[in-house]
Amino acid sequence: QKEVEQNSGPLSVPEGAIASLNCTYSDRGSQSFFWYRQYSGKSPELIMSIYSNGDKEDGRFTAQLNKASQYVSLLIRDSQPSDSATYLCAVLYNTDKLIFGTGTRLQVFP
């Protein structure tokens, strides 16, 4: 089992819809979780961090964490074509190593 798993996609959604990106992780002791967005040819950009069970909202983005199920997700409301990118889930393992998933490619079509 990979340490951090994501569906590679592509996930295609129409403009204005909700995009739901999912991530599972294997280390039960992980406490810190992050979502990064990476446009083609660019470096990853931090968009959300979440540390407690439940939801955390920031504008059109909502991160959801369920530690019992070892599951973290990112919802993007009112998706825009400019949201088209690869979304990377990252988990801090053993409090000392940030492990990334391979990313989910999101395509938002007009």
Added chain:
Amino acid sequence: KAGVTQTPRYLIKTRGQQVTLSCSPISGHRSVSWYQQTPGQGLQFLFEYFSETQRNKGNFPGRFSGRQFSNSRSEMNVSTLELGDSALYLCASSPQVSGRGYSEQFFGPGTRLTVL
């Protein structure tokens, strides 16, 4: 505030050569981490430096090494280059060392290394 800078942005080397990449973190950030990104493997952690000391290391061979200077700037060195070392090398800075369970990292633009 200026972001993370990396030099050079592009590099072409041949097998057997060595290469040194440089990273300047965001002002005030003391932790610098290095990652290798390839299409097949994604982002893989190389190592993290904090206060001139290597704090964590990923599963890479000893050909990959690094160091950090007193001004928090960091360099990464790869010796005896192999074709498989072709990748985007990213550096990320953070205010704190990851061992405190907090690791909001900010990435630089990367160095694209091609090994021929």
